[in-house]
Amino acid sequence: xxxxxxxxFDFLSPFGYFASLRIxxxxxxxxxxxxxxxxxxxxxVLKVMGLPPVGSIPLKGDYVRRDxxxxxxxxxxPITLPLREPDTSPLPAGRLFAWLKRHHPEAAxxxxxxxxxxxxxxxxxxxxxxxxxxxxxxxxLDRETVQAAIASPxxxxxxxxxxxxSLAQGVFGSPFVIVDGEPFxxxxxxxxxxxxxxxxxx
Amino acid sequence: xxxxxxxxFDFLSPFGYFASLRIxxxxxxxxxxxxxxxxxxxxxVLKVMGLPPVGSIPLKGDYVRRDxxxxxxxxxxPITLPLREPDTSPLPAGRLFAWLKRHHPEAAxxxxxxxxxxxxxxxxxxxxxxxxxxxxxxxxLDRETVQAAIASPxxxxxxxxxxxxSLAQGVFGSPFVIVDGEPFxxxxxxxxxxxxxxxxxx
Numbered sequence: 001x002x003x004x005x006x007x008x009f010d011f012l013s014p015f016g017y018f019a020s021l022r023i024x025x026x027x028x029x030x031x032x033x034x035x036x037x038x039x040x041x042x043x044x045v046l047k048v049m050g051l052p053p054v055g056s057i058p059l060k061g062d063y064v065r066r067d068x069x070x071x072x073x074x075x076x077x078p079i080t081l082p083l084r085e086p087d088t089s090p091l092p093a094g095r096l097f098a099w100l101k102r103h104h105p106e107a108a109x110x111x112x113x114x115x116x117x118x119x120x121x122x123x124x125x126x127x128x129x130x131x132x133x134x135x136x137x138x139x140x141l142d143r144e145t146v147q148a149a150i151a152s153p154x155x156x157x158x159x160x161x162x163x164x165x166s167l168a169q170g171v172f173g174s175p176f177v178i179v180d181g182e183p184f185x186x187x188x189x190x191x192x193x194x195x196x197x198x199x200x201x202x
Numbered sequence: 203x204x205x206x207x208x209x210x211f212d213f214l215s216p217f218g219y220f221a222s223l224r225i226x227x228x229x230x231x232x233x234x235x236x237x238x239x240x241x242x243x244x245x246x247v248l249k250v251m252g253l254p255p256v257g258s259i260p261l262k263g264d265y266v267r268r269d270x271x272x273x274x275x276x277x278x279x280p281i282t283l284p285l286r287e288p289d290t291s292p293l294p295a296g297r298l299f300a301w302l303k304r305h306h307p308e309a310a311x312x313x314x315x316x317x318x319x320x321x322x323x324x325x326x327x328x329x330x331x332x333x334x335x336x337x338x339x340x341x342x343l344d345r346e347t348v349q350a351a352i353a354s355p356x357x358x359x360x361x362x363x364x365x366x367x368s369l370a371q372g373v374f375g376s377p378f379v380i381v382d383g384e385p386f387x388x389x390x391x392x393x394x395x396x397x398x399x400x401x402x403x404x
Contacts, residue, residue, distance in 0.1 A: 049260050058251050059374035074404045172261035202276045
């Protein structure tokens with residue numbers, strides 16, 4: 001069985017959301033699975049890179065918004081427009097995801113998909129532990145256990161470890177896919193990811 | 203006759219070079235022409251954006267080099283590796299191009315293609331006016347006229363105007379293609395440019 005492909009995402013990244021809708025199907029078409037990894041672009045990566053948030057960069061910010069809206073049309077992405085800019089903390093959802101991967105791995109992706117949906121379609125505040133616990137409860141988890149987990153030092157530590165490990169792998173954006181060590185940044189690299197999986201690379 | 207598509211490039215940008223090898227064929231396949239526009243990323247755009255050169259950005263610099271080398275293999279780009287980092291002034295070649303567009307438009311693209319080749323394949327110093335004049339001479343221009351043109355205030359002013367006009371259009375990278383007002387940044391958007399040309403957009 002070949003290695004899973006690595007899928008790195010930030011819940012607050014629109015392109016990360018877009019890729020989350022496709023990555024498992026892409027992997028499955030090539031006999032793979034996708035291992036999801038929480039990343040923190042604004043909180044961690046941009047500090048390492050020494051960059052401001054992309055939306056605030058002259059010229060590029062406007063382009064990226066337009067590019068995202070174009071992607072939404074081309075792929076008929078379920079989303080509520082206008083696009084949100086990062087407007088809440090990604091930490092509670094990231095901690096929950098890291099904790100689920102450790103303790104309830106079968107629930108991690110289903111919960112993450114619902115968190116993405118809550119943020120990008122329902123425009124919910126995904127920093128709210130009660131909202132996150134409600135999502136987890138739909139997947140069979142106990143609400144109070146989940147709320148305690150989100151606030152636990154263990155979850156914070158698991159997320160920090162995931163972010164550090166992703167940085168060590170060179171991850172600097174969302175989405176960021178790694179196939180057998182080969183890195184691909186951006187939702188519009190997914191066609192290249194497919195080609196790489198199909199051909200073994202070039 | 204539909205409008206030409208706009209192709210913005212910096213001679214020192216590897217992805218700009220890659221796109222220069224394809225853009226006219228792409229346009230022609232859809233009954234268009236490509237209007238080439240000189241841009242200055244390091245000299246002008248990055249100052250507007252407040253960013254350092256991409257090659258110097260932690261994590262992203264390494265990725266972009268790897269991504270460029272991967273593009274070279276996938277598209278069998280004629281190039282001498284390792285990739286050059288910007289290591290000379292793009293101004294003389296940009297001024298020559300802007301001046302040719304005004305005074306010898308039929309020679310502008312052929313000369314630009316040879317300048318790209320000189321930089322990326324022959325590893326020549328394209329800031330050398332004598333080298334540029336030699337290239338122009340191969341396309342029927344008088345060497346001394348060209349050397350004088352490169353040093354002229356008119357050429358500097360024409361390049362400055364081209365850069366200002368491109369900034370006003372939102373151009374912030376190389377390559378940057380605009381189809382009927384729709385902007386596309388990056389060599390790996392060329393497939394999307396083709397789709398947009400073929401379908402009228404989405």
